[in-house]
Amino acid sequence: MVSPLHQKLGSKLAGLIRAGTFPCGARFPSIRHTSREHRVSISTVMEAYRHLEDEGLIVAKPRSGYYVAPPKITADRFPTTITKSSKPIRIERASIFETVMATQGDPAYVPFSTAAPDDGIVPHSKLAAITREVMRKHGSEALRYTPPLGRRELRAALSRRLFDTGLKVAPDEIVTTQGGTEALLLALRATAQSGDLVAVETPSYFGILHLVRDLGLRVIEIPADPRGGLVVGALESALKKHRIAACVVQPHFQNPIGSVMPEANKKALAALADEYGFTIIEDDVYGDLGHDGSRQPSIANYGERVIHLGSVSKTIAPGLRVGWLVPGAHLDEIRRLKCIQCPWNGTLSELVVAGFLDAGGYDRHLRRIRGLYAAQCARTRDAVLRHFPDWTRVNQPAGGFVLWVEMPDGFDSEGFTRAALDRGISISPGTIFSASCGLNHCFRLSCGFAFGDRTLEAIATLGKLAPHYLP
Amino acid sequence: MVSPLHQKLGSKLAGLIRAGTFPCGARFPSIRHTSREHRVSISTVMEAYRHLEDEGLIVAKPRSGYYVAPPKITADRFPTTITKSSKPIRIERASIFETVMATQGDPAYVPFSTAAPDDGIVPHSKLAAITREVMRKHGSEALRYTPPLGRRELRAALSRRLFDTGLKVAPDEIVTTQGGTEALLLALRATAQSGDLVAVETPSYFGILHLVRDLGLRVIEIPADPRGGLVVGALESALKKHRIAACVVQPHFQNPIGSVMPEANKKALAALADEYGFTIIEDDVYGDLGHDGSRQPSIANYGERVIHLGSVSKTIAPGLRVGWLVPGAHLDEIRRLKCIQCPWNGTLSELVVAGFLDAGGYDRHLRRIRGLYAAQCARTRDAVLRHFPDWTRVNQPAGGFVLWVEMPDGFDSEGFTRAALDRGISISPGTIFSASCGLNHCFRLSCGFAFGDRTLEAIATLGKLAPHYLP
Numbered sequence: 008m009v010s011p012l013h014q015k016l017g018s019k020l021a022g023l024i025r026a027g028t029f030p031c032g033a034r035f036p037s038i039r040h041t042s043r044e045h046r047v048s049i050s051t052v053m054e055a056y057r058h059l060e061d062e063g064l065i066v067a068k069p070r071s072g073y074y075v076a077p078p079k080i081t082a083d084r085f086p087t088t089i090t091k092s093s094k095p096i097r098i099e100r101a102s103i104f105e106t107v108m109a110t111q112g113d114p115a116y117v118p119f120s121t122a123a124p125d126d127g128i129v130p131h132s133k134l135a136a137i138t139r140e141v142m143r144k145h146g147s148e149a150l151r152y153t154p155p156l157g158r159r160e161l162r163a164a165l166s167r168r169l170f171d172t173g174l175k176v177a178p179d180e181i182v183t184t185q186g187g188t189e190a191l192l193l194a195l196r197a198t199a200q201s202g203d204l205v206a207v208e209t210p211s212y213f214g215i216l217h218l219v220r221d222l223g224l225r226v227i228e229i230p231a232d233p234r235g236g237l238v239v240g241a242l243e244s245a246l247k248k249h250r251i252a253a254c255v256v257q258p259h260f261q262n263p264i265g266s267v268m269p270e271a272n273k274k275a276l277a278a279l280a281d282e283y284g285f286t287i288i289e290d291d292v293y294g295d296l297g298h299d300g301s302r303q304p305s306i307a308n309y310g311e312r313v314i315h316l317g318s319v320s321k322t323i324a325p326g327l328r329v330g331w332l333v334p335g336a337h338l339d340e341i342r343r344l345k346c347i348q349c350p351w352n353g354t355l356s357e358l359v360v361a362g363f364l365d366a367g368g369y370d371r372h373l374r375r376i377r378g379l380y381a382a383q384c385a386r387t388r389d390a391v392l393r394h395f396p397d398w399t400r401v402n403q404p405a406g407g408f409v410l411w412v413e414m415p416d417g418f419d420s421e422g423f424t425r426a427a428l429d430r431g432i433s434i435s436p437g438t439i440f441s442a443s444c445g446l447n448h449c450f451r452l453s454c455g456f457a458f459g460d461r462t463l464e465a466i467a468t469l470g471k472l473a474p475h476y477l478p
Numbered sequence: 479m480v481s482p483l484h485q486k487l488g489s490k491l492a493g494l495i496r497a498g499t500f501p502c503g504a505r506f507p508s509i510r511h512t513s514r515e516h517r518v519s520i521s522t523v524m525e526a527y528r529h530l531e532d533e534g535l536i537v538a539k540p541r542s543g544y545y546v547a548p549p550k551i552t553a554d555r556f557p558t559t560i561t562k563s564s565k566p567i568r569i570e571r572a573s574i575f576e577t578v579m580a581t582q583g584d585p586a587y588v589p590f591s592t593a594a595p596d597d598g599i600v601p602h603s604k605l606a607a608i609t610r611e612v613m614r615k616h617g618s619e620a621l622r623y624t625p626p627l628g629r630r631e632l633r634a635a636l637s638r639r640l641f642d643t644g645l646k647v648a649p650d651e652i653v654t655t656q657g658g659t660e661a662l663l664l665a666l667r668a669t670a671q672s673g674d675l676v677a678v679e680t681p682s683y684f685g686i687l688h689l690v691r692d693l694g695l696r697v698i699e700i701p702a703d704p705r706g707g708l709v710v711g712a713l714e715s716a717l718k719k720h721r722i723a724a725c726v727v728q729p730h731f732q733n734p735i736g737s738v739m740p741e742a743n744k745k746a747l748a749a750l751a752d753e754y755g756f757t758i759i760e761d762d763v764y765g766d767l768g769h770d771g772s773r774q775p776s777i778a779n780y781g782e783r784v785i786h787l788g789s790v791s792k793t794i795a796p797g798l799r800v801g802w803l804v805p806g807a808h809l810d811e812i813r814r815l816k817c818i819q820c821p822w823n824g825t826l827s828e829l830v831v832a833g834f835l836d837a838g839g840y841d842r843h844l845r846r847i848r849g850l851y852a853a854q855c856a857r858t859r860d861a862v863l864r865h866f867p868d869w870t871r872v873n874q875p876a877g878g879f880v881l882w883v884e885m886p887d888g889f890d891s892e893g894f895t896r897a898a899l900d901r902g903i904s905i906s907p908g909t910i911f912s913a914s915c916g917l918n919h920c921f922r923l924s925c926g927f928a929f930g931d932r933t934l935e936a937i938a939t940l941g942k943l944a945p946h947y948l949p
């Protein structure tokens with residue numbers, strides 16, 4: 008049976024949308040234009056377009072024409088919360104980790120595994136100009152040892168920026184570090200001793216898990232929901248059974264699930280910290296990257312037992328190695344530890360970041376990169392939904408730049424990752440985000456770099472590969 | 479009784495020399511000039527000058543005139559080797575340490591406690607020019623994450639520089655770090671586990687002791703001689719009784735005693751490492767600063783069990799935070815540890831240092847600063863010998879820029895330090911260089927900064943204070 012002309016046209020156009028010829032948000036050819044170019048009647052095109060609208064592929068905007076729609080977000084396409092009975096464990100390290108890491112910075116791979124800003128995000132010219140100015144203005148001082156807490160210019164600039172998160176801290180209540188990882192290490196060391204139990208989110212940024220493991224700490228995995236982040240009730244259940252020294256949480260645009268903790272959950276978490284006497288280590292490295300420009304408040308607004316930390320690696324430039332801690336009650340201890348293990352920071356870097364935060368147009372820069380990150384996430388997500396099988400679930404982050412993709416139970420993301428690497432595509436399997444090497448049915452896609460044909464093609468390749476890794 | 483005219487003149491001139499009016503090495507007024515200015519006869523001046531020569535205050539150079547002599551160095555003015563029975567201990571931390579550290583970078587203090595290059599040492603203009611060039615040439619790449627071992631440009635430049643120490647290492651056998659302290663930490667972590675025994679020199683740079691203590695290691699103190707460094711025989715005795723995991727040694731211009739290990743001792747140490755199966759951690763941060771320009775060979779020339787490390791903090795600029803390790807057999811382990819605790823370095827800093835080492839005139843720069851450091855050491859030493867009591871002993875370093883001052887047994891350098899701080903002079907008491915808080919009869923004077931009236935006056939003040947801290 009021959010299908011009617013409008014069906015043929017409709018499926019041809021749907022194919023072009025799925026292939027990325029007409030990407031999400033782009034203007035779709037007008038009815039008149041399609042009629043002329045494809046030599047079909049206006050009514051046939053109208054019929055075909057109505058089908059495309061019904062399928063959710065295009066939308067009509069009054070007095071403007073047709074546009075390619077974002078993929079339909081039905082609630083059941085969002086990743087689920089992984090719940091399991093939590094008990095204290097020693098962290099296992101996924102053996103595939105080194106294999107994935109070896110591809111970092113290698114231009115031979117499409118870098119979906121690199122949670123770093125692309126060159127187009129980093130404000131290079133501005134930083135070059137500030138660097139020149141700092142070298143001129145500060146002279147040799149820009150090359151001396153930093154004082155124990157870090158350069159005051161930077162701490163003062165940070166105290167002004169942190170005001171937006173609701174934190175009211177003086178410059179001398181901030182300790183600067185050589186990047187966020189050092190800040191995390193200091194926070195963990197100040198709050199937990201070897202053998203102590205630390206609560207971590209599942210899934211969690213692998214750098215947190217590696218540090219915790221390296222310090223000889225045990226962990227208890229607390230589920231994190233792709234919408235609301237840390238499941239506070241699950242933490243409470245764990246606290247009833249175990250003494251927990253610290254809980255590491257990324258409340259805003261969590262890596263890898265992109266979740267945001269609602270205010271009520273932050274309050275509940277802070278209350279638990281008071282009740283059970285543990286420290287919340289709030290890793291807020293993505294906090295400035297809300298796609299709508301709003302700034303989420305720090306958990307420290309709701310309680311005293313919080314160490315807040317951040318870095319410029321995702322917002323300004325990772326190569327500067329500038330991070331910080333607001334240690335609260337742990338100020339003296341963190342200062343002491345900092346003086347032992349890494350007493351000084353990069354002076355030039357600290358002065359450059361201070362200059363950029365204070366007078367370099369950081370807010371304008373943030374507006375620009377939030378838009379870029381949002382667009383890169385949306386286009387990658389769009390491509391995943393179009394090219395992966397229907398059973399694929401993917402989050403829709405409100406900030407940051409990582410996508411968390413969940414496949415049916417039994418999917419082998421490590422095997423899938425190896426196959427992807429063979430095809431020049433680097434992704435991060437779910438196991439590296441789990442203290443117990445679980446989550447093998449999930450993987451993370453970073454969208455820190457510009458979306459283009461190469462990315463789209465890579466997603467299409469991954470989408471075709473995926474079904475082979477079902478059980 | 480009235481003393482003869484030539485004696486009056488002689489003691490007046492001697493006073494001016496001791497006060498620094500005519501500093502060590504300076505041309506002394508000619509006989510004719512002094513005769514005219516002081517309205518005394520030529521023969522009286524000649525008689526006075528002969529007395530000054532006899533006292534070792536001035537020397538005559540043929541066809542050139544008189545010069546202010548360096549203070550007489552008699553063998554018994556050199557500090558002694560502290561020998562004591564060594565047994566494994568847990569490191570104690572001198573409580574005065576924080577007090578001294580709090581003065582770092584504070585312009586209110588004469589900075590004899592700061593082992594850092596002065597602004598006049600740091601090649602600011604050159605580094606500013608290289609920074610501009612790096613930002614221009616590398617663009618955003620200069621602000622990306624570094625790869626796991628550090629930027630290849632820096633490792634390549636270091637492999638060429640290390641050739642002068644006799645080390646033949648490929649760039650990929652070098653791991654760069656954020657300064658020397660991180661390199662030390664990695665070397666210790668790769669070779670010793672909590673509870674293990676590590677041999678340290680006595681006295682030793684306090685940063686080494688703090689790291690060792692922080693890692694939960696025990697130490698055994700091995701005497702270091704102000705001339706020949708680590709007393710290898712004492713280490714051998716300790717090895718016969720104890721299993722030692724690693725021995726940390728600064729073979730060249732040791733901080734704080736300025737010692738240099740003779741080749742025979744290096745060979746003997748390397749042989750012991752083979753025989754007893756421990757690792758030598760060779761901290762060579764001062765190695766490029768030999769005052770005569772010669773480069774001492776690494777201990778790694780004499781054996782396999784060596785981790786060599788260095789930094790640019792004393793030679794180029796501390797604020798850049800660039801250090802490195804040649805881990806030898808420990809390459810994989812150090813790489814693994816580095817990836818966990820501090821996976822990235824400052825990219826811009828690494829590229830700037832690579833540029834300076836390769837094409838920035840590092841050798842010319844070294845010639846200049848070796849001369850400055852040598853002169854600053856000599857003038858400070860000179861002032862100490864002139865203004866301190868006769869029982870004061872002080873080393874004469876052949877490189878680097880630290881002086882080690884030894885007072886009679888029972889001298890209280892901590893009390894002396896507190897009194898000096900009250901007078902705006904910051905020095906480092908001996909106790910902070912000892913794992914057992916011993917060496918209270920010694921102190922360290924750093925000469926990293928330009929010598930001038932303020933320094934001279936400070937030394938004179940210290941010289942007058944010193945006798946009050948005898949038992």
